[in-house]
Amino acid sequence: MGQFIGKRLLRGLLTIFVTMVVVFLLIRMAPGDPASILAGSMDTDEAFVESLREEWGLDEPILKQFTVYVKNLVTGNLGYSYQYLTHGKPNQPVISLILQRLPRTFILAASVIIFSILIAIPLGTICAMKPGSWFDNLTFSIQMTITSIPNFYIGMILIALLAVKWKLLPTGGYGDFNSFIMPMLCLSFRYIVTFTRTTRTELGQILNSDYLRTAKAKGLSRTVVLFKHGLRNVLIPIVTMIGTRLGGLLTGAVYVETLFRYYGVGELLISAISARDYPTIQAVIPYIAAVFVIVNLAVDMSYFALDPRIRKK
Amino acid sequence: MESQNTLKVLLDVKNLTTRFFTDDGIVLAVDNVSFQLMEGEILGIVGESGSGKSVTSMSTMRLIPIPPGEITEGQVLLKGRDVLKCSEKEMQDIRGNEIAMIFQEPMTALNPVYTIGAQIIEAIRQHSKMGKAKARERAIDLLKLVGIPAPEKRVDDYPHQLSGGMRQRVIIAIALAGNPSILIADEPTTALDVTIQAQILRLIREIKETQNKSVMLITHDLGVIAQTCDRVIVMYGAEIVEQSPVRPLYKNPLHPYTEGLLSSIPKMDEDVERLNVIEGMVPNPLALPAGCRFCSRCKKAQERCKAEKPTLREAAPGRLVACHYPCEVQTDE
Amino acid sequence: MKTTKNDRRYRNGHLPWYRKKGVPRLIVGCILVLIVVLMVGVSLFWTPHSPVSGNLADRLVAPFHTGKSGTFYLLGTDPLGRDMTSRIMAGGQVSVLVALLTVALCALLSTFLGVLSGYYRGWVDSVLSMICEINISIPLFLIVIMIIAIFGSSVFVLALCLALNEWVSVFRQTRSKAIVQSNYEYVTAARVMGANNRKIIIHHLIPNIVPTTMVFSTLLVGSTIIAESGLAYLGLGVSKPFPTWGRMISEGQAYMNTEWWVSGIPAICIAILVLGVNLIGDGLRIIWRME
Numbered sequence: 001m002g003q004f005i006g007k008r009l010l011r012g013l014l015t016i017f018v019t020m021v022v023v024f025l026l027i028r029m030a031p032g033d034p035a036s037i038l039a040g041s042m043d044t045d046e047a048f049v050e051s052l053r054e055e056w057g058l059d060e061p062i063l064k065q066f067t068v069y070v071k072n073l074v075t076g077n078l079g080y081s082y083q084y085l086t087h088g089k090p091n092q093p094v095i096s097l098i099l100q101r102l103p104r105t106f107i108l109a110a111s112v113i114i115f116s117i118l119i120a121i122p123l124g125t126i127c128a129m130k131p132g133s134w135f136d137n138l139t140f141s142i143q144m145t146i147t148s149i150p151n152f153y154i155g156m157i158l159i160a161l162l163a164v165k166w167k168l169l170p171t172g173g174y175g176d177f178n179s180f181i182m183p184m185l186c187l188s189f190r191y192i193v194t195f196t197r198t199t200r201t202e203l204g205q206i207l208n209s210d211y212l213r214t215a216k217a218k219g220l221s222r223t224v225v226l227f228k229h230g231l232r233n234v235l236i237p238i239v240t241m242i243g244t245r246l247g248g249l250l251t252g253a254v255y256v257e258t259l260f261r262y263y264g265v266g267e268l269l270i271s272a273i274s275a276r277d278y279p280t281i282q283a284v285i286p287y288i289a290a291v292f293v294i295v296n297l298a299v300d301m302s303y304f305a306l307d308p309r310i311r312k313k
Numbered sequence: 314m315e316s317q318n319t320l321k322v323l324l325d326v327k328n329l330t331t332r333f334f335t336d337d338g339i340v341l342a343v344d345n346v347s348f349q350l351m352e353g354e355i356l357g358i359v360g361e362s363g364s365g366k367s368v369t370s371m372s373t374m375r376l377i378p379i380p381p382g383e384i385t386e387g388q389v390l391l392k393g394r395d396v397l398k399c400s401e402k403e404m405q406d407i408r409g410n411e412i413a414m415i416f417q418e419p420m421t422a423l424n425p426v427y428t429i430g431a432q433i434i435e436a437i438r439q440h441s442k443m444g445k446a447k448a449r450e451r452a453i454d455l456l457k458l459v460g461i462p463a464p465e466k467r468v469d470d471y472p473h474q475l476s477g478g479m480r481q482r483v484i485i486a487i488a489l490a491g492n493p494s495i496l497i498a499d500e501p502t503t504a505l506d507v508t509i510q511a512q513i514l515r516l517i518r519e520i521k522e523t524q525n526k527s528v529m530l531i532t533h534d535l536g537v538i539a540q541t542c543d544r545v546i547v548m549y550g551a552e553i554v555e556q557s558p559v560r561p562l563y564k565n566p567l568h569p570y571t572e573g574l575l576s577s578i579p580k581m582d583e584d585v586e587r588l589n590v591i592e593g594m595v596p597n598p599l600a601l602p603a604g605c606r607f608c609s610r611c612k613k614a615q616e617r618c619k620a621e622k623p624t625l626r627e628a629a630p631g632r633l634v635a636c637h638y639p640c641e642v643q644t645d646e
Numbered sequence: 647m648k649t650t651k652n653d654r655r656y657r658n659g660h661l662p663w664y665r666k667k668g669v670p671r672l673i674v675g676c677i678l679v680l681i682v683v684l685m686v687g688v689s690l691f692w693t694p695h696s697p698v699s700g701n702l703a704d705r706l707v708a709p710f711h712t713g714k715s716g717t718f719y720l721l722g723t724d725p726l727g728r729d730m731t732s733r734i735m736a737g738g739q740v741s742v743l744v745a746l747l748t749v750a751l752c753a754l755l756s757t758f759l760g761v762l763s764g765y766y767r768g769w770v771d772s773v774l775s776m777i778c779e780i781n782i783s784i785p786l787f788l789i790v791i792m793i794i795a796i797f798g799s800s801v802f803v804l805a806l807c808l809a810l811n812e813w814v815s816v817f818r819q820t821r822s823k824a825i826v827q828s829n830y831e832y833v834t835a836a837r838v839m840g841a842n843n844r845k846i847i848i849h850h851l852i853p854n855i856v857p858t859t860m861v862f863s864t865l866l867v868g869s870t871i872i873a874e875s876g877l878a879y880l881g882l883g884v885s886k887p888f889p890t891w892g893r894m895i896s897e898g899q900a901y902m903n904t905e906w907w908v909s910g911i912p913a914i915c916i917a918i919l920v921l922g923v924n925l926i927g928d929g930l931r932i933i934w935r936m937e
Contacts, residue, residue, distance in 0.1 A: 015780050022789055030796040132380065147868065148921040150875045153895055153913040160902035210421040213376055214484065217416075218436040219409035219491060222401065228435075229424050236426075251787040255876055269788060270880060273795040285788050308471045309425055336667050338660040599660070 004310070008300050012293030019289040023282050024069055028062070073286055079279040083271060094283045097268060102291065104174060105257070105264035109249050111184050113242060116191035121238075123192070124199025125231065128207060136200075143193045151252060155186040155259045172261035183260045187252045194245060195238065202237045206230050236306050243299040246292060323527050324350035324373065324412075324495060329387035331365075331372045334380060338599040342368040342382070344551040347625075350495065355521055355528040357542035357559070359535055359574075363595050365551040366531045367417075370497045373529075374412055375404055391495075409491035410440045415517075417500040419480035423472035429456075429483045430468035436490035455486040460516060478509035485516065489524065496520070497529045502537065514541050535578055539563060547571050550596050550606030553625055556633040565643045567634040570607045605637070613638050672929030678922025682915065686742050689735035694720070697736035698887050700728030706905050722907045724897065730907065734915055737889040740801065741919070744884075745870045747805035748812065753863040755809065756816035760859075761851050763817075764824025765843070774817070781814045794882045801884055804877065808870050816862045819936075823858045827851050857934050864927035868920040875916055891916050 052058075057065050072078055078094035127136040146154070162182060163171040173179045206212060207230060215229040254266035261267070265288060272280035303310050331343040343365045350356050360366045371377045373389045375396065389396040391411055399407065416422040423432060433452040437443060443451065449468070456464035459482040472480055481501060488496055498517060502510035518541055521528050530541055538545050538559065545562055547555040547570065555568040566572040573591040593610035596602055602609070605618040617637055625635040629642045655665060663669065689697075700723060704713030709722040709730070721730035763771040790807040797803055827833065828851065836846050877883050878892025891912040898909025 011779060018780060019789070023792070026789070026792055026796060144921055144924060145917070147924065148917040149913060150872050150879070150892070150895065150916055152876060152879050153909065153916075156895070156899055156902055156909065164903050208378055210416060210418050211424040214414075214416060214422045214432075214487065215424065215435075216376060217374060217408050217414040218487065219405045219407070219439050220435070221405055233424070233426055247786060254787070254791070255879070258880065270791070273791060274881065276795075281792065285792070288788060307426065309473050334656070336661055339656055 008297055012297060015293055016286060016289050020286045023285045024066055027278055027282055078283040081277055081280045083275045083277045094280050098284060098287055101265040101268045105253050105266060108183060108253060108264060112187045112191055116188045116195050120192050120195030121199050124196040125203060127200040128203035131204060146189050146193050151190055152255045152259055154189055155256060158182050158186055174263045183256045183262045187256045198237055198241045199234055203230055203234050206233050239299055239302055243296055246295055320351040322349045323352050325390040327388040329372055331368050331384050333382045340598045341551050341601060343372060346553055348546055350527055350529055352527055354543040355530055355541055357538035357545040358531045358548060359538050359545060360548035361533060361595055364548040366548045367499055370499050370529060370531050374408060374414060409436055411493055412495040413488035413491060413493040415485055415488050415498040415501045417503055419477050419484055419504060422484055423480055425472055428469050428471055433487050433490055436487045440491040455489055459486045477505055481513055495527050499531045535574055550601060554635045558631055567628050567639040568636050569611050569613050668929040668932030671925045675922045675925030675929055678918050682919040685735050686738035693732035693735050695729035695732045697732040697889055700726045702727045709907050721911055724908050730911055733889045734911055737891045737894055740884050740890040741871050741874055743801055744804050744874045745867050748808040748870045749863045749867050751809035752813040752816050752866055753859050755813050756820045757855060757859050760817055760820025761824050761847055764821045765828050765851060778814050786811050799882055799884055808873055812866050819858050819862045820855050823855050824851055827854050861927060861931045861936055867923040871920050
């Protein structure tokens with residue numbers, strides 16, 4: 001078990017490192033000096049550009065710059081965001097922005113996963129038990145339709161109906177529970193589809209498996225066969241699915257947070273990119289990667305609880 | 314032979330027909346099959362793969378997947394009660410308690426996420442109101458009975474920690490857990506090494522003797538039948554073509570197919586240049602011929618065989634055959 | 647024999663070809679894709695009006711209505727009085743082009759690397775597998791957004807980025823298929839007969855891997871189109887003035903409740919195309935029995 005986790009941890013660290021290198025190089029490959037681009041977008045003078053260059057150490061050799069970048073990331077000394085200005089001077093430390101926004105996105109993502117699974121497992125189970133029935137076909141059609149419509153358009157429909165027309169919920173923002181509902185709902189659609197499909201195919205295979213036949217031949221009731229032998233085993237592929245879908249979840253969060261003005265880390269990144277706010281960009285992406293690695297590790301660990309074949313190897 | 318007629322009929326299968334509605338067409342897997350299982354006997358069902366022997370056994374326990382399968386006709390009378398008409402609730406009492414099954418694939422027939430002990434205990438407690446501790450004791454006893462060494466330790470193992478032969482023993486223990494009167498063993502040795510095969514067959518015979526069970530043994534191996542069974546049913550193309558006590562069948566097969574099967578077994582005591590094989594292929598289950606299904610591979614086939622389907626008839630006491638031109642019956646006397 | 651309701655689907659014991667699993671999906675999918683592709687193809691030569699300039703007098707005309715200038719608009723006009731029909735037709739060009747380029751890149755890359763990895767194994771396989779592992783645990787999409795934000799987004803950059811984001815899913819399939827195929831007897835037989843690696847790969851492996859590549863690449867087309875429209879929505883799509891469906895949706899956001907067609911029609915077009923492609927992919931997958 002220790003070896004397994006060690007291996008995953010090593011892979012995670014490698015992932016974060018690769019992300020950092022890529023982000024670092026991309027910013028330096030950008031046409032034009034980041035400092036002057038930034039200054040240009042802010043109408044400041046040459047002295048400010050100079051001070052920026054110095055702050056970022058853009059005159060130093062590239063390797064030195066990278067070590068400084070890594071050191072700053074580790075110590076949390078990430079400089080100031082250039083999007084938020086008071087009297088023409090940046091005053092928002094990037095680290096406080098990240099610490100404020102990361103939990104919001106994390107809560108959104110976690111609720112989406114939990115909500116989707118709660119809906120998807122019963123749906124997928126009904127479909128798997130009666131493949132080819134009208135319910136199965138209807139679910140398939142709805143799934144196909146949802147995957148065909150861009151997620152942000154579904155979000156736009158939600159706003160138009162729930163917020164503007166019926167005035168049930170606020171159009172966006174962050175704060176109370178009401179403004180949380182639509183982002184979560186919108187992002188959940190895709191995951192409900194994904195998890196329903198996983199449950200249906202995996203449970204379908206398990207229901208035809210030899211060990212399920214053994215369970216049935218023991219004379220167990222349908223409910224026990226389904227829950228104890230069927231769904232218990234479906235959890236393994238579902239957890240795998242959560243692991244592989246984390247990236248997509250974050251992608252979705254970028255759209256949803258922008259659309260609903262839910263100020264999470266995705267929205268932070270998009271606004272930073274459009275404002276060419278390099279200090280924020282080069283800090284946010286590795287931090288997101290780190291959260292990724294941690295969640296992936298948690299997913300890997302849950303295999304130990306679920307699958308004895310891994311536990312005792 | 315005489316004595317068998319006086320034995321009690323435990324399972325009486327009448328005109329059983331099972332079909333599968335697949336993408337390629339309707340597959341007739343079991344066609345109008347009738348047979349009886351007597352108390353205390355081991356009945357062998359032999360046939361090539363695709364002959365319908367496994368589906369026959371699964372249909373008697375109503376374990377075929379629906380859809381695509383469907384039992385379209387027939388009766389399965391267990392001690393006089395029609396299993397096919399039972400509710401799902403009544404089936405639960407029959408499965409494991411009256412009829413239990415030993416499966417072909419020991420590698421996949423156990424649930425990988427539970428210990429073997431948990432899986433046996435589950436079967437025990439399903440059919441008796443036993444406490445957990447007592448059920449565990451019984452599970453260990455069962456493991457001992459099926460010949461698993463150090464059962465007190467093994468009971469907490471997961472299936473993936475056991476070898477194929479050991480897993481097959483566990484499956485037998487599960488089958489015995491509900492103390493059923495009938496055991497159906499569906500190719501219990503096919504996936505195992507030859508030496509393990511012999512052990513498992515011996516175990517099944519022992520259990521039949523000591524626990525007083527009736528056994529239905531499905532196999533494609535006539536050698537296994539010879540070692541183990543009292544009576545044998547030969548299936549071909551979803552039908553029964555011959556039914557006979559074991560000894561006379563080996564000495565004097567009546568159906569040309571059985572004859573072909575027997576001559577394709579290598580014999581220790583004879584020098585043969587080449588093994589006989591039955592030329593040709595099993596008929597396409599999607600398009601079964603109108604006449605005799607063995608007709609295209611049969612050396613004795615006549616015009617009549619192509620047109621007219623032979624029915625199963627008694628050729629000698631206790632011996633049934635479905636052939637227009639069967640081999641002659643030799644009498645021992 | 648008793649007839650059950652199952653029997654009615656069959657004719658003389660056989661399932662008619664159009665009832666076989668996967669075939670209906672394939673047919674419907676082909677029809678949907680054909681409609682969109684024809685529409686977009688025609689726009690290369692002809693559109694009813696200009697897709698980029700409009701008549702301000704005819705702003706926000708509803709579909710099937712005639713504007714103040716007396717012109718009839720099949721799908722209405724947008725807030726600048728531009729003909730929606732023409733914009734929809736022309737706007738599909740980017741989606742279709744980006745999708746085709748991306749998927750072609752993915753297919754080529756994953757077939758080539760899949761064969762390399764699956765046939766030769768060794769260090770190539772280890773390195774590629776590690777890249778795969780990292781790939782799923784990295785928020786690659788963020789990097790894609792960054793690349794586009796920094797380098798701007800031409801059709802080619804867009805396709806390259808999306809391919810980078812998606813090739814792994816096809817690669818995994820082609821790799822495992824290549825491993826399975828390399829272990830078959832016929833490959834050994836070919837080697838015994840004196841065929842060299844190149845010959846084995848070209849004559850034996852690739853033809854057997856192509857169906858896998860086709861199915862899983864087709865399944866990617868849909869998500870690529872959606873991703874492209876999403877980037878356009880975020881303002882990271884192919885630059886103006888040429889319309890794209892994704893940007894048309896975002897331009898219509900303010901008119902959702904009053905003039906639904908401004909964003910609704912491009913969304914429907916995306917949905918038809920994606921649905922069609924997904925149905926084709928799904929149909930092929932079922933017919934070729936892949937999971």
